[in-house]
Amino acid sequence: MSESPYLRAALPSRRDFLAAAAGGVALAGLGAPVRAQAVRTAAKIVIVGAGAGGTGIANRLAERLEGATITIVDGRKDHWYQPGFTLIAAGLKPAGYSVSSTGGWLPRSVNWVEEYAANIDPVAQTVTTAGGTKLDYDYLIVAAGLTLNWGGVQGFDLAQVGKDGIGAVYAGPDYAEATWRAMDAFTDTGGTALFSRPATEMKCAGAPLKYAFITDDYLRRKGTRDKSQVIYAAHNKALFSVPIVNEKLKLLFRDRGVDVRYDHVLKGIDPTARTATFTIPASQAIKDGAITDTPATEQTIAYDFINVIPPMTAPKVVQESGLSWADKWVGQGWIEVDQSTLRHLRYPNVFGIGDINGVPKGKTAASVKWHIPVVEDHLVAALQGKEGTEVFNGYTSCPMITRIGRAMLIEFDYQDNLVPSFPGVIAPLEELWISWLMKETALKPTYNAMLRGKA
Amino acid sequence: MKHLTLETLIAVWEEMFGRGLFWLMTGVAVVVTVAYVFVLLRDRHMSMRKFLLAQLSMPFGAIAAVLFVQGITSSGFRDIGGPVDVLVLLAVAAAGAIGLAILVYTAQSLLRKQD
Ligand SMILES: Cc1cc2nc3c(=O)[nH]c(=O)nc-3n(C[C@H](O)[C@H](O)[C@H](O)COP(=O)(O)OP(=O)(O)OC[C@H]3O[C@@H](n4cnc5c(N)ncnc54)[C@H](O)[C@@H]3O)c2cc1C
Numbered sequence: 001m002s003e004s005p006y007l008r009a010a011l012p013s014r015r016d017f018l019a020a021a022a023g024g025v026a027l028a029g030l031g032a033p034v035r036a037q038a039v040r041t042a043a044k045i046v047i048v049g050a051g052a053g054g055t056g057i058a059n060r061l062a063e064r065l066e067g068a069t070i071t072i073v074d075g076r077k078d079h080w081y082q083p084g085f086t087l088i089a090a091g092l093k094p095a096g097y098s099v100s101s102t103g104g105w106l107p108r109s110v111n112w113v114e115e116y117a118a119n120i121d122p123v124a125q126t127v128t129t130a131g132g133t134k135l136d137y138d139y140l141i142v143a144a145g146l147t148l149n150w151g152g153v154q155g156f157d158l159a160q161v162g163k164d165g166i167g168a169v170y171a172g173p174d175y176a177e178a179t180w181r182a183m184d185a186f187t188d189t190g191g192t193a194l195f196s197r198p199a200t201e202m203k204c205a206g207a208p209l210k211y212a213f214i215t216d217d218y219l220r221r222k223g224t225r226d227k228s229q230v231i232y233a234a235h236n237k238a239l240f241s242v243p244i245v246n247e248k249l250k251l252l253f254r255d256r257g258v259d260v261r262y263d264h265v266l267k268g269i270d271p272t273a274r275t276a277t278f279t280i281p282a283s284q285a286i287k288d289g290a291i292t293d294t295p296a297t298e299q300t301i302a303y304d305f306i307n308v309i310p311p312m313t314a315p316k317v318v319q320e321s322g323l324s325w326a327d328k329w330v331g332q333g334w335i336e337v338d339q340s341t342l343r344h345l346r347y348p349n350v351f352g353i354g355d356i357n358g359v360p361k362g363k364t365a366a367s368v369k370w371h372i373p374v375v376e377d378h379l380v381a382a383l384q385g386k387e388g389t390e391v392f393n394g395y396t397s398c399p400m401i402t403r404i405g406r407a408m409l410i411e412f413d414y415q416d417n418l419v420p421s422f423p424g425v426i427a428p429l430e431e432l433w434i435s436w437l438m439k440e441t442a443l444k445p446t447y448n449a450m451l452r453g454k455a
Numbered sequence: 456m457k458h459l460t461l462e463t464l465i466a467v468w469e470e471m472f473g474r475g476l477f478w479l480m481t482g483v484a485v486v487v488t489v490a491y492v493f494v495l496l497r498d499r500h501m502s503m504r505k506f507l508l509a510q511l512s513m514p515f516g517a518i519a520a521v522l523f524v525q526g527i528t529s530s531g532f533r534d535i536g537g538p539v540d541v542l543v544l545l546a547v548a549a550a551g552a553i554g555l556a557i558l559v560y561t562a563q564s565l566l567r568k569q570d
Contacts, residue, residue, distance in 0.1 A: 067473030281476050425539055433530060433540040440528040443521030454466035 035270045041383045042415060046127050046137035048317075050074035052451065053353030053368045054143035055105045059453030060376045061082040062107040063152040067382070070109065073134055074128060077102055079451075081444055083365055085169050086207055088176040089307075090214045091184060092403065092440075095173040107403075111384045114266040114393060117144070120321035139379055142323065142335055142351040144315045146363070152311040154268025154277075163193075164271050169211055170181045179284070183215055183305060190224030190289065191304030194276055196233040198311040200332055201266045203355050203363040206398035206410070208232075209249060211241065211307050214254050217403035231301060233264035233278055241274045241361075242416045245400075248429045262297065264307070275302050314356055323350060334358030336379065340391045341378050342371055349382075351375045359394070361414055366397035369450050399439040407435040491557050494564035502564070513552035519568040520551020 023297060045061060047054045050072050058072050084098035100340035106112050115129040120140070127135045148170055161168045165186055169176050186193065195212040197205065212232050219225035220296025232239070232253065239253070239260065240246040253260055264278040282296040312334030314324060323344060324333040336345045337352045339359040344350035353371045355363045362371075370392055378388030394414030401407045410428050411419050420428045426435060468507055469477050495501065516524060524547050 396504050403534075405530035407529075408535055427537065427539075430537050432536040433534040434543050436530060436534065437524075437543070440530075441471065442467070443568055445467045448470040449463065449466040452466065 008031065029167055034303060039064060039383055041068050041379055042382055043138045044136055045071070045139045045141065045379075046071045047072040047134050047141045047143060048074075048120065048127060049142070049144035049354070049356075050102050050106065050112065051079070051143065051145050051354065052365050053355075053371060055079070055102070055143075055451045056368065056372045056453060057141055057143065057353055057375060058110045059105070059107050059451065061379070062109045063453055064376065065378055066384075066401055067355065069111070071111045071113060071116045071137075072106065072391065073113045073115065073129060073135070074102060075114060075130065077114070077440045079105060080173060081447060082264060082340050082448065083204070083443060085173065085176040086214070086401065087440070088173060088279075089167065089169040089179040089183065091180045091212060092402075092404070095177040096382050098173040098176075104115065117317050119253065119322075120317055120323065122321060122323055122344075122350055125317070125349070129306070135262075138349060138383070140347075140350045141353060141379075142318060144318055144356050146201075146312045146355040147315045148341075149311045149313060153266060153308055155271060156269050156310075160271055165274060166269075166271060166306065167307040168309075169207065169307055171297070172244055172446075179307065183218065183307075184214055186294075186305035187215065187218040187222050189304075190219060190227035192229045192231065192302060193219075194231045194233065194301055194303035195267045195308045196264060196278070197235055199235040199393070200311040200313060201329060201334065201363060202309070202312045204398060205240065206400050209308065210401040212258060213252075214258070214402075214404065215305070215307075216258065225257075229259060231259045231261060231303075233261045233266065233301070235263070235265050236300070237262050242412045244416070244418065244429070245410055245412070248408070249400075252431075261299075271307065273302075274304065275300050276306055281394075301452075304372055317357060323347070329358055339394070340358065340374075341388065342375050342392055343378055351379060359392075361394040361412070362392075362396045364396050364398060365447055365450075366393055366411075369455065370395045372450070372453075393419075399435060401436070401439065402431045405436055406431040406433060406438050408432070409435040411437065468478050487558055487561060490551025490565060491561045494561055497562065505560050505563040505567075509556040510562060512559040513556050516549035517552040519555070523551075 020177045021125050028359050042310050045068055045072070047058055055071055058070060061068065061070055079102045081098040081101045084093060087093045088095055088097060095183040103112060113129055113133065115131045116129045117127050125136060125137050127139060127140065130170065152157060156174065158168065158171055160166045161171060162181050164184055167179030167182050169179050171292045193215050195208055197208040212230060214227065214229050238246045239249045263280050267277045267279045269276045278301065279297045280297045280299055283294045285292050287436035313319065314335070318324065318335060323335040325336045335352045335356055335358050337343060337359065338345055339356050352430065353375055354368045374390040377390035381388035395411065397411040399407045400410050408429060409420070409426050409429055411421060418428050420426060426432065446455055479549060487502065535544065
């Protein structure tokens, strides 16, 4: 068999899952991993953020290092398994499915400061918490995720979620559950369902599309699809940034009768009138040698159900830290890391994991799984005065649910290559039951194993 | 850790079922397998009568396994989307059929006198 790097490296758990289904007996022969000897160091390492990335790397470093002082800073007591929000908002899981306790995942040897970071100073090499505690570091790992800027959608208030046809799957487990109540009530009667995505970078760019598919499916199951209109407002001229996936999604939306509006950026909603206003940016076209300028306009669309997804940026503390790109993603604040090593380009003792990274792809938990070993490798090598060798290739994965019971296992890299974990077995652009089974049963265990530093 | 090891596999399984349930199921599977081997060695042959009943139980095991998987994953036969899905369905059915057959055979051998 040819040695595809993806087959070897991509989400092992998916293969684990297949192997599990197949009996997995032969795998016993693989034996235990060769455990690297613990590296002795007196380094002070601070991790900002104890979400998917922060927790995973804390466990890896606790295992790899001996004598290091590892401190993780995060004021959130609950850990959220965010990929589960989609299943909660689909009425398949309760809100509790995504909630666990942050402390439960952290190793004892890691010191958890239960406060948010208020200041990061990469020159002085300090992190100051909201309570004023100053933490010195030799190495800093930024894993603070991203901020959902609800204020960026005029007229919207989180208190409205679940009422008057307003949903907000991204807002949290309880809001996802409230969104399900609104969507369930809407699909009972039918009407106009409106979906969109922000114009900023966002986590799991597939999630807005998935929720449109799921809502369409419920309308069909309940026999109300004929009376309904499903509108998807894309922020630019595509549904998805990877061209081949975009084409497939266009076909599927056509098949489902989804009405797609391009170049629509959500500006605000009017909950009483049940309308949403979109900005359509100015454009220029050349026809028969003549240039026509179309100025920016606004478009108002009426809805009976809407899933609001706000603009996303780096958390304030990161934006103010001087770690962000100055000339890319201006105003969004993603940190200036090398896209292969995830090491900061100006402060080599700073690394980024997860959504916070200013790289062209990879704001998914599946990417975090690939970020962790890369950062672990380069950081541990640095502690030994060496250079690391691991490379992040942009791996991003998105199980695109196309209805309850089917999904497409879409995996790609920086170059927009499709990088299927099971080439020739699970076609990435086919709606399959097996892909759904993985999303439903194997992804959370894999995620949890990643948190524990075991996958 | 990006490489597939038995440890990763076990970690994922533990998370999937919960540590207790996973090891309990593993324990039950081991006990049934050992018991099966034990009765084969003890009886020195396969009893065709017991095997017949075991075989008759197979369709039930197959159907139960498929319905179980569909039940816990909120899906159904209409979701079969391609050849690989059919293979998965057959694998689940086969696992259920063989598992139940071994269980039925072993149970008969342990409970009933040798015939
Ligand atoms: C609806 C939805 C569906 C998704 N679906 C998928 C999917 O199907 N597949 C997939 O792979 N990914 C999916 N994702 C994306 C995935 O959840 C994220 O990419 C992943 O959690 C990123 O990990 P992270 O560690 O960067 O951030 P997070 O896991 O969000 O953690 C960030 C942590 O930083 C903390 N923090 C924030 N500010 C501060 C501060 N000032 N000081 C200290 N700590 C701070 C937060 O409290 C939080 O605990 C989905 C996300 C959503 C919302």
